[in-house]
Amino acid sequence: MNKFMEVLENILLPIAEKLNNNRYLAALRDGFMVALPLIIFGSIFVVIANFPFLDKWISPEAYTAYQNALGPASAATLSIMGLFVIMGIGYKLTQHYGLEAIYGAVVGVASFLILNPQELGEVTGVIPTAILGAQGMFLGIFTAFLSAELYRFFVKKNWTIKMPPGVPDSVSRSFSALIPITLTLTIFLIIRILFSFTPFDTVQNFIYTIIQEPLTALGSSLPATIVVVLLIQLFWFFGLHGQIIMNSVLDPIWYALNDQNFSAFQAGTELPNVVTKQFMDTFLVGMGGTGMTLGVVILIFLIGKSRQTKELGKLGGPAGIFNVNEPIIFGLPIIMNPLVLIPWLLAPVVVTVITYLTMSAGIVPKPAGIIVPWTTPIGISGFLATGNDWRGAALQIFNLLVVMAIWWPFLKVLDKNYYETEKQG
Amino acid sequence: MKRILLACSSGMSTSLLVSKMKDAAKEKGIEAEIWAVAQDKAQTDMERADVLLIGPQMRFLKKKLAVAAETVGIPLDVIDPVAYGRIDGLAVLNKALELIENNK
Numbered sequence: 001m002n003k004f005m006e007v008l009e010n011i012l013l014p015i016a017e018k019l020n021n022n023r024y025l026a027a028l029r030d031g032f033m034v035a036l037p038l039i040i041f042g043s044i045f046v047v048i049a050n051f052p053f054l055d056k057w058i059s060p061e062a063y064t065a066y067q068n069a070l071g072p073a074s075a076a077t078l079s080i081m082g083l084f085v086i087m088g089i090g091y092k093l094t095q096h097y098g099l100e101a102i103y104g105a106v107v108g109v110a111s112f113l114i115l116n117p118q119e120l121g122e123v124t125g126v127i128p129t130a131i132l133g134a135q136g137m138f139l140g141i142f143t144a145f146l147s148a149e150l151y152r153f154f155v156k157k158n159w160t161i162k163m164p165p166g167v168p169d170s171v172s173r174s175f176s177a178l179i180p181i182t183l184t185l186t187i188f189l190i191i192r193i194l195f196s197f198t199p200f201d202t203v204q205n206f207i208y209t210i211i212q213e214p215l216t217a218l219g220s221s222l223p224a225t226i227v228v229v230l231l232i233q234l235f236w237f238f239g240l241h242g243q244i245i246m247n248s249v250l251d252p253i254w255y256a257l258n259d260q261n262f263s264a265f266q267a268g269t270e271l272p273n274v275v276t277k278q279f280m281d282t283f284l285v286g287m288g289g290t291g292m293t294l295g296v297v298i299l300i301f302l303i304g305k306s307r308q309t310k311e312l313g314k315l316g317g318p319a320g321i322f323n324v325n326e327p328i329i330f331g332l333p334i335i336m337n338p339l340v341l342i343p344w345l346l347a348p349v350v351v352t353v354i355t356y357l358t359m360s361a362g363i364v365p366k367p368a369g370i371i372v373p374w375t376t377p378i379g380i381s382g383f384l385a386t387g388n389d390w391r392g393a394a395l396q397i398f399n400l401l402v403v404m405a406i407w408w409p410f411l412k413v414l415d416k417n418y419y420e421t422e423k424q425g
Numbered sequence: 426m427k428r429i430l431l432a433c434s435s436g437m438s439t440s441l442l443v444s445k446m447k448d449a450a451k452e453k454g455i456e457a458e459i460w461a462v463a464q465d466k467a468q469t470d471m472e473r474a475d476v477l478l479i480g481p482q483m484r485f486l487k488k489k490l491a492v493a494a495e496t497v498g499i500p501l502d503v504i505d506p507v508a509y510g511r512i513d514g515l516a517v518l519n520k521a522l523e524l525i526e527n528n529k
Contacts (some may be wrong), residue, residue, distance in 0.1 A: 050519040281502075312510075327511075331510030
């Protein structure tokens, strides 16, 4: 068993290293981090705008006026999150190369806008906000990468306009960016023109049809989600941060799915996706941390006899309420502990299946595209993520009981082992 | 004054450890500045630290951060998983002090 674990760790550690330290994936992760405060701001006002029972207390006209008044908060942030992600990626990638990062951000945004339609039906001179949200997510990410690379390439070529000595630094810097930006944006303009001669018409359409649609369709399926959940659990079993590793690859897909749901939620139409960013954050991680260890903490308080588990419950319990569970993972321990491997892998998969099926069947509403911070305690997070619906909270509580049932026999054995050792020693 | 920097994914789980380490430092009568950051801030904060400790779940950062740590001239290590699980502030503090001492 030890030999086998060693072999597995030797496979997983380099994968974790590659994924976490890859400069594009790191820029992507940090790019989403830049957008996150704005996304959460928008989400807060969606929650307030859809305050429960308010539509029954006040007149329909007053309710509409109330919602319209708060609408811009999310329309300017959550709905167009792609824009901020592009800025973040462009900035972080350019910063990584040691160049002036703000130019990486603006060149990314401008390149993206060049590629996109600047008309909506008959109206010209507008930028459709839909492309700044979920629809343009993948194109935005690719554009941010490519434009930052081109910008860097042209800066390194050093075809910059040299200023004579004595010219203030900031003046010469603004000119030094001129040629690289001009060349980069020209390339994107040419790409746009070339694509207008293809059957796809726009690059946006091309990326969406060829890459985004198939990938999001795959990412929203139950089998793919189970595989991802198992991988996250497996990484953690070896004490490696599974989310950080998997999120850097899957966040674009989950956020795109999330935004589709949000658009539908705002429009009052049926929500298309079950698996979204919130499915992962609220209904899996939001159950006390990765592997839903809040159930384990409660079990410790209910059946724990050994000093070791009881101490751990007290130590890890409070943080577990806010879904921080490293004390449990390293303290129980869960890492490299064959005794708990089965519930560690099984419980999240069972919860994933239950959540997926109840949401697909309409018993529990699907996530409304509202981003709830992953540190929000169980119950509250489920309520908020489903657009202020008590069934979201009820599902979390039900799943918590399922997790406890799965863990019960295994924790009992583990606790007994500790208890016996303590008695002898 | 010892300046000890801890890094993990978002700086959240290590901040649990930070408060325990501060308690341990006070008890030992050591003047120390101890703080936790997310991985993307580790590189910049390193410049005003004497030692960098990485959360065991982010140990795949070690290779990347080791390069930066060498330029700044500070030692770094991954926190022992057992001490991390027990949130054993004293053990981690002692380890940090030992690393600083050996670096002199």
